[in-house]
Amino acid sequence: MTTETAIHDSIEEAAGVVGSLWPVHSFVTANPLAGFEDQPFEQAVARASDLLGGRGYPSAEALRAALDSRQIDRDALDAELAAAGYDDDPEALLDRVADATTTDDTAADDATERVDRVLSKWLSAFLDEGSAHWSMPNRGAGFYTAFREVAAHDGEIPNDGVAADLPESPIETIAAVLEPYPEDEWKGIFEAELAALPGWTWFVNRRVEDDGEWQSAHPISLAGYLAARLALLDAHGVDLSPAGDTDPDPADEIAAAFLRAWEATYRDDLVSAVAAESESLADDEASRRPDAQLVFCIDTRSEIIRRHVEATGDYETHGYAGFFGVPIEYEGYDADVSVDACPPIVDPQHRVTETPTDDDRRASRDRWTGLREAATEVVETLEANAATAYGFVESAGSGYGLALAARTLVPQRVRTLAGAAGEQVPGVHEFCEPALDHEHRDGALPSGLTTEERVEYAANAFELMGFEEFGRLVVFTGHASETANNPYGSSLDCGACAGNPGGPNARVLAAICSDDAVTDALRERGFDIPEDTVFLAAEHNTTTDEIELYDGDVPESHAADLERLRADLATAREGAAAERVESMGGDGAAVSETERRAADWAETRPELGLAGNAGFVVGPRELTSDLDLDGRAFLHSYDHSTDPDGDALAAILTGPMVVTQWINTQYYFSTVDNAVYGSGSKITHNPVGNLGVYQGNGGDLMTGLPLQSLTTAADESYHQPLRLSTVVHAPVERTEAVLADNEQLQVLLDNDWLSLTVVDPTRDHRAFEYERDLSWTPAVEPEEPEAEKQRAPAVADD
Numbered sequence: 001m002t003t004e005t006a007i008h009d010s011i012e013e014a015a016g017v018v019g020s021l022w023p024v025h026s027f028v029t030a031n032p033l034a035g036f037e038d039q040p041f042e043q044a045v046a047r048a049s050d051l052l053g054g055r056g057y058p059s060a061e062a063l064r065a066a067l068d069s070r071q072i073d074r075d076a077l078d079a080e081l082a083a084a085g086y087d088d089d090p091e092a093l094l095d096r097v098a099d100a101t102t103t104d105d106t107a108a109d110d111a112t113e114r115v116d117r118v119l120s121k122w123l124s125a126f127l128d129e130g131s132a133h134w135s136m137p138n139r140g141a142g143f144y145t146a147f148r149e150v151a152a153h154d155g156e157i158p159n160d161g162v163a164a165d166l167p168e169s170p171i172e173t174i175a176a177v178l179e180p181y182p183e184d185e186w187k188g189i190f191e192a193e194l195a196a197l198p199g200w201t202w203f204v205n206r207r208v209e210d211d212g213e214w215q216s217a218h219p220i221s222l223a224g225y226l227a228a229r230l231a232l233l234d235a236h237g238v239d240l241s242p243a244g245d246t247d248p249d250p251a252d253e254i255a256a257a258f259l260r261a262w263e264a265t266y267r268d269d270l271v272s273a274v275a276a277e278s279e280s281l282a283d284d285e286a287s288r289r290p291d292a293q294l295v296f297c298i299d300t301r302s303e304i305i306r307r308h309v310e311a312t313g314d315y316e317t318h319g320y321a322g323f324f325g326v327p328i329e330y331e332g333y334d335a336d337v338s339v340d341a342c343p344p345i346v347d348p349q350h351r352v353t354e355t356p357t358d359d360d361r362r363a364s365r366d367r368w369t370g371l372r373e374a375a376t377e378v379v380e381t382l383e384a385n386a387a388t389a390y391g392f393v394e395s396a397g398s399g400y401g402l403a404l405a406a407r408t409l410v411p412q413r414v415r416t417l418a419g420a421a422g423e424q425v426p427g428v429h430e431f432c433e434p435a436l437d438h439e440h441r442d443g444a445l446p447s448g449l450t451t452e453e454r455v456e457y458a459a460n461a462f463e464l465m466g467f468e469e470f471g472r473l474v475v476f477t478g479h480a481s482e483t484a485n486n487p488y489g490s491s492l493d494c495g496a497c498a499g500n501p502g503g504p505n506a507r508v509l510a511a512i513c514s515d516d517a518v519t520d521a522l523r524e525r526g527f528d529i530p531e532d533t534v535f536l537a538a539e540h541n542t543t544t545d546e547i548e549l550y551d552g553d554v555p556e557s558h559a560a561d562l563e564r565l566r567a568d569l570a571t572a573r574e575g576a577a578a579e580r581v582e583s584m585g586g587d588g589a590a591v592s593e594t595e596r597r598a599a600d601w602a603e604t605r606p607e608l609g610l611a612g613n614a615g616f617v618v619g620p621r622e623l624t625s626d627l628d629l630d631g632r633a634f635l636h637s638y639d640h641s642t643d644p645d646g647d648a649l650a651a652i653l654t655g656p657m658v659v660t661q662w663i664n665t666q667y668y669f670s671t672v673d674n675a676v677y678g679s680g681s682k683i684t685h686n687p688v689g690n691l692g693v694y695q696g697n698g699g700d701l702m703t704g705l706p707l708q709s710l711t712t713a714a715d716e717s718y719h720q721p722l723r724l725s726t727v728v729h730a731p732v733e734r735t736e737a738v739l740a741d742n743e744q745l746q747v748l749l750d751n752d753w754l755s756l757t758v759v760d761p762t763r764d765h766r767a768f769e770y771e772r773d774l775s776w777t778p779a780v781e782p783e784e785p786e787a788e789k790q791r792a793p794a795v796a797d798d
Helices: 003-017 041-052 060-068 074-083 090-100 110-127 143-151 161-165 170-178 183-194 198-210 213-217 222-235 250-283 300-312 359-384 389-409 411-422 451-465 503-513 516-524 556-583 590-599 647-654 656-672 732-740 743-750 786-790
Strands: 292-297 315-320 328-331 339-341 350-356 432-434 473-480 534-541 547-550 615-618 633-636 685-688 692-695 711-713 724-729 754-760 766-770 776-780
Touching (some): 003 170, 003 183, 003 222, 041 250, 060 090, 074 250, 090 250, 110 143, 110 198, 110 222, 143 222, 161 170, 161 222, 170 222, 250 615, 250 754, 250 766, 292 534, 300 534, 300 556, 300 633, 315 451, 350 503, 451 503, 451 647, 473 556, 503 516, 503 534, 503 547, 547 556, 556 590, 615 647, 615 656, 647 656, 647 743, 656 724, 656 743, 656 754, 732 754, 743 754
Parallel strands (some): 292 315, 292 473, 328 350
Antiparallel strands (some): 754 766
């Protein structure tokens, strides 16, 4: 094996510790320990602690608070502690956990800090995605080549070692630096250096995997990144010998037992409620045709608004992944670039562009947009130009001061005025439609969709949700957030749309279902769609709970239905807003308070996003419609009776469940160790390069969620760090068959990254909890016969 091959192989093996970090303008939540998911959770957090220094379990303080507030059931805790071999008093055990959590007072390595500072400087300059006025030279040649050219002129880089005369290729540089170290240490060296600046490393990994426009224009690789880092370390004389693994933290075993009891308490309550509803569901009579059906994203925030919508009238709601099952690359009318509007685990299959259909409204919009863009360009030019910046500030300072004062003192009033002005300008959805006509282009995504593809996407949606009846209005409702001055704003948008608003996706599926050829084909496939059913789109503003209906194509025959729905949505908004404002500790009129939070540029908690998420329920809406799940559960509609082959269930478990597990682990780790896995306080965020944020004026990119997304006050936690509890309403054999065909799902479950419980309506609505290796145990013991309580169900024997 050549040295070059050995280096490549070692980098590839070491890259297993590398996760992915999306740019902050399209922030996608992901498991920060995704590279460790092939290991049991306990081993993974221990290994990550060695490399990243992060804590893997809730603190003693958090566990004690959960115990005191009865979020941890005492009996469940006693059972978990006994299974782990502990019979001490829980309070004494928590004291041991607290005593073991000590701050590392080891002095930082000055040389390594200097390397981190220099490397971060050039990474931010190279990876900038459009915000810098002056670009790093020679970016088109790739990171290592560009770095090699500027290194000779950087006074912070010592003229010593390999850095004094950098070789032409990154592999040559790596080989030169590694020469004193035996080959069996290379992987350990690479792992340590990839983990040294995890934010930048993960972002580089994302760019490489995505291979999009920025990567094509300005290529970077892990090898090029490592070459630059190793050269800098060599220049400073840093010893690269990998450190040995640290001993396991004795407190982790105790904390893990408390965590399992905490999760079991939540899970048992959720499963018991779902099992009870499953029994009552079997006795219910067939429901009448609803006035309207609204399909929401499975997002936990939808659970709240769905309850309130259903309470206002004869409405039925469904849950479906917010990209609505159509994997598209979407280019909005005003957009500079297209975006992948689908989950990161799905590749776009179609390109959809917004196409104007009303020239008058388009012209009105263009005039307003042109004036705004021209003014913005002038201001940015004056601000960035060294010759005009100070004069501009002096002449415009008073105007800016008044604007800043208004935004600070009366943000809601400013929002209202801006909204009134905005109402005079047509919204894009008022004069544009998503272009669905199919056109194949060599070497690129096909534009639009064929009729056959449209039929398949519509049929898949209704099959997955178990649609058997259609109301006069069927509303596909995407969601988006509204915030001011928030670098992490996209983290509050639709995760299933890759951190983008979900309204465009809703419009695409509504347009598909409104196609007469599609509805005719669906009827032939057994979907009884009445002639008077009208499909339309909407977007739920998760900050204010307002739902905007895109109703331009709704016929006059449905005007009364639409007006009633609009009024009821306003009522539902008031109830949902009140519930959410209370959870954030707000006061006053709820709708006004949510609008203030949306407009206030100093508001660090415009909304709490998916904080609190802990459960994922897959089943008919009737299972949860009478339950208040407190905005903590993802809800995906599914009817096992319409899915005899389990194809729909497989699609849900391999798609939405995996994505919700990513979201859940992002919130979990950002909560248990925000310094390592989160992004600290928003107050000290410093946006960089349209990529992410620093804490302070440089260093590593922050990788997770800010503190304000997890707490309701500086010292008051809101998110409960629990691993995801999934509950599926289906025959256990069918669920097991899905797992047997999907090894990755088994890996996640067997390694305890999430739990899975099946409430089986074909077995007297009993609940069975997945253990490992496709085995199950009763989660809720049956009342009779007594002998059954002693035997775990042998699924294969039934």
